[in-house]
Amino acid sequence: MLYWTIVFFAVALIAAFLGFTGIAGTAAGIAKILFFVFLVIALVSLVMGRRVPT
Numbered sequence: 132m133l134y135w136t137i138v139f140f141a142v143a144l145i146a147a148f149l150g151f152t153g154i155a156g157t158a159a160g161i162a163k164i165l166f167f168v169f170l171v172i173a174l175v176s177l178v179m180g181r182r183v184p185t
Contacts, residue, residue, distance in 0.1 A: 132169040136162050 143158035 132165060132172065136165040136169060139165060 139158045139162035143155045143162060146152075146158060147155035
């Protein structure tokens, strides 16, 4: 998930550099959404992984 965030961020940077503002904005938005989804999944897995065996 973090890999795809970096890919979309790189696409956004390249598109912004070349002047494609619509594509850059869309790619940056997708990268932001993927990053927050990654954070939520990472936090959930961190909390769920700390269970103490009974």
